[in-house]
Amino acid sequence: MVIGALACGGVLWVVVASRIRTLKEQRDTQQHLLTRVEELSHASRVNMLGDIVGALSHEINQPLTSVVNYAAATSETIKRLPALPHGEVSSLLKGIEDEAFRAGEIIRRLRDMSKKTIKGRxxxxxxxxxxxxxxxxxxxxxxxxxxxxxxxxxxxxxxxxxxxxxxxxxxxxxxxxxxxxxxxxxxxxxxxxxxxxxxxxxxxxxxxxxxxxxxxxxxxxxxxxxxxxxxxxxxxxxxxxxxxxxxxxxxxxxxxxxxxxxxxxxxxxxxxxxxxxx
Ligand SMILES: Nc1ncnc2c1ncn2[C@@H]1O[C@H](COP(=O)(O)OP(=O)(O)OP(=O)(O)O)[C@@H](O)[C@H]1O
Ligand SMILES: [Mg+2]
Known part of the structure; x- marks a missing residue:
């Protein structure tokens, strides 16, 4: 009888212990998964940020290089010619204005693109x-x-x-x-x-x-x-x-x-x- 009760208690303990172990393992797995999800979403945020920064600097670089070239050409022209040739200077300045405007447009459109808008079509x-x-x-x-x-x-x-x-x-x-x-x-x-x-x-x-x-x-x-x-x-x-x-x-x-x-x-x-x- 005593042996039977002990055996029963022992079995019960084994069952309870294994259940506790399973629950702990499940909790650890869940914790691990949660950490992984957090890591992944952080990584994807970092990636996305990297993509956006890369995209912006790449696309803005081209018009800004043109702005710099136009500006350099303007100051060279002014230096070379004592009497200001207004037509030439203003067309160079127009170039600066247009390219700076294009840079602004590109940023605006990249921002719109991330919102998946179809405005501007x-x-x-x-x-x-x-x-x-x-x-x-x-x-x-x-x-x-x-x-x-x-x-x-x-x-x-x-x-x-x-x-x-x-x-x-x-x-x-x-x-x-x-x-x-x-x-x-x-x-x-x-x-x-x-x-x-x-x-x-x-x-x-x-x-x-x-x-x-x-x-x-x-x-x-x-x-x-x-x-x-x-x-x-x-x-x-x-x-x-x-x-x-x-x-x-x-x-x-x-x-x-x-x-x-x-x-x-x-x-x-x-x-x-x-x-x-x-
Ligand atoms: N017309 C092409 N002929 C051969 N390889 C090309 C051509 N276009 C793209 N590639 C390859 O694809 C790669 C990626 O092109 P991508 O335009 O994305 O970047 P990149 O030209 O290297 O740099 P950037 O971001 O400044 O444009 C290039 O580095 C090149 O190896
Ligand atoms: Mg390229």
């Missing part, structure tokens, strides 16, 4: 926008003669986009193409920018170069934040470009060009006409 003729962007690019950078050629589709439906953001994408793609064609031996550097209507009726802007081609076989790597093969690169240009394409419900893809080079394909959906509206 208008119906745009992508051929016009591409052409204007190339003109702007040629004016900003000293490019070899005939480096960039245009090949625009005869007629394209309008796309509803934020023109400044799409212009940023094209500028970034042109920059990468130019950098990729800078050190090629034995062939003339060439960048072709074309527009097309694809089989699904979407508009495409394609930037193709005969440069060195991507170093990585994994072309998705090119779009990862902070992936760069350049000494002075930040590795955020393409990450931002893809983000812009995706907030427009479009896409940005890299392709290899034979024998050497890279093709970037920006696809933008066309607004479906509302039934009954012509």
């Amino acid at each position: 208008t119906l745009v003729d992508i051929n016009d926008l591409t052409q204007q962007t190339v003109i702007f690019y040629r004016a900003q950078f000293v490019c070899p003669q005939n480096l960039i050629t245009l090949n625009l589709a005869a007629s394209l439906p309008a796309v509803k986009v934020d023109a400044i953001q799409i212009q940023q994408v094209i500028l970034n793609l042109l920059n990468n193409a130019r950098e990729a064609t800078e050190e090629i031996d034995g062939r003339v550097p060439a960048i072709q920018i074309s527009t097309e209507l694809d089989a699904e009726g979407q508009v495409q802007v394609i930037v193709e170069d005969n440069g060195s081609g991507p170093e990585s076989k994994d072309l998705e790597l090119l779009f990862r934040s902070f992936y760069t093969t350049k000494e002075q690169g930040m590795g955020v240009g393409l990450a931002i470009c893809r983000l812009i394409a995706e907030v427009h419900s479009g896409s940005l893809q890299a392709e290899l060009v034979a024998p050497t080079g890279c093709r970037m394909r920006l696809t933008l959906p066309v607004e479906k006409p509302v039934a009954g509206v012509t």
